[in-house]
Amino acid sequence: MSLLSWNCRGLGKSRAVRFLKETVNYYKPNIIFLSETLSKINRIADISRMLGFAGFFVVDVQGHGGGLTLLWKNEGGVQIIDSCSNYIDFEVTKEQVGRWRYTGIYGYPEQGRRIEAWNMLRDLSLRSSLPWCLIGDFNDLMKAEEKKGGRPCARFLLQGFTEAVLDCGLMDLGFEGEMFTWERCRGTDAWVQERLDRGLANQDWKSLFPDDVVKIIEVSTSDHLPLFLDLNRRVYMEKKKRFKFENAWIRESDCYNVIKSCWTEKSNDDIMVRLGRCGVKLEEWGGGLVKEMREKIAEC
Incomplete structure (x- = not known):
């Protein structure tokens, strides 16, 4: 509950x-x-x-x-x-x-x-x-x-x-x-x-x-x-947040490097596995950028 x-x-x-x-x-x-x-x-x-x-x-x-x-x-x-x-x-x-x-x-x-x-x-x-x-x-x-x-x-x-x-x-x-x-x-x-x-x-x-x-x-x-x-964190687990790609990331030079390293890390992996790995890495890398964007918007 x-x-x-x-x-x-x-x-x-x-x-x-x-x-x-x-x-x-x-x-x-x-x-x-x-x-x-x-x-x-x-x-x-x-x-x-x-x-x-x-x-x-x-x-x-x-x-x-x-x-x-x-x-x-x-x-x-x-x-x-x-x-x-x-x-x-x-x-x-x-x-x-x-x-x-x-x-x-x-x-x-x-x-x-x-x-x-x-x-x-x-x-x-x-x-x-x-x-x-x-x-x-x-x-x-x-x-x-x-x-x-x-x-x-x-x-x-x-x-x-x-x-x-x-x-x-x-x-x-x-x-x-x-x-x-x-x-x-x-x-x-x-x-x-x-x-x-x-x-x-x-x-x-x-x-x-x-x-x-x-x-x-x-x-x-x-x-x-x-x-x-x-009331009981062991029972009511939070849903996993859906990954969303931010178009603004494309403007960052590091974005290409993050995607390239994920895609070539294990070349024999299935395409869905590579997409999943890429999403996780982009979320880790881009999370700080999203927060920074919010702060810039608020400042403007």
């Missing part, structure tokens, strides 16, 4: 919906939590049907901002416990595993409301004794190294969030992928990166899912990167 969490910054644009569809097709999450949808219930209903999800729950937008959505498939019973503009609290039941609790979080973006956010976590922690996991955009940092660029985060803010997490008996689930999940002014002198999105869980949750892993998905149409919570 798995969950996708994303601050999508609006689902009104077809580009965001297309990215969501591609991500769902690739990672196949059973549950999706979205924040800042900026969308009404009719729009969410259409997206839920398009993605093939049986159930959905919506917290309406507040004026011109906010909006939370929970989507789920038939697998595992989902029961909504409570909700507001900052969270959707729900329980999941699955045979042979039992019952546990999720809270999809969207923390207050205003710095002046941090104490409210920390007390909200403490209040949520007292509502149930089930194994518990929180995931989403907390709009908070725990360590100074979780921010790069701009003014350093005030120590009292780091300490306040950390103390709230400890008071709730929670621990950070860690991550695989990029360190930072949010950014602004990319490619400029004002570029700031922060780890605002994360997963937290109590010890009972960790005992129930000892092999869980949070993967940060690198490509996004939002200024936030999505999180993919995989």
Whole structure:
């Protein structure tokens, strides 16, 4: 079983919906939590049907901002416990595993409301004794190294969030992928990166899912990167990414050499074997170039 969490910054644009569809097709999450949808219930209903999800729950937008959505498939019973503009609290039941609790979080973006956010976590922690996991955009940092660029985060803010997490008996689930999940002014002198999105869980949750892993998905149409919570990495293996040849590689002189060395390495090999070997080598060689191209595009 798995969950996708994303601050999508609006689902009104077809580009965001297309990215969501591609991500769902690739990672196949059973549950999706979205924040800042900026969308009404009719729009969410259409997206839920398009993605093939049986159930959905919506917290309406507040004026011109906010909006939370929970989507789920038939697998595992989902029961909504409570909700507001900052969270959707729900329980999941699955045979042979039992019952546990999720809270999809969207923390207050205003710095002046941090104490409210920390007390909200403490209040949520007292509502149930089930194994518990929180995931989403907390709009908070725990360590100074979780921010790069701009003014350093005030120590009292780091300490306040950390103390709230400890008071709730929670621990950070860690991550695989990029360190930072949010950014602004990319490619400029004002570029700031922060780890605002994360997963937290109590010890009972960790005992129930000892092999869980949070993967940060690198490509996004939002200024936030999505999180993919995989409850059992041994079972839910990620699909192999399909190889794609980038036409821009042809302009690089090394491209010819990579292909030539693969093709002549074992001249007796079948043509399909040579093509496969060539694809692997090109992906290894060209991966860095693709990242460099993205950075140049962002700079332009």
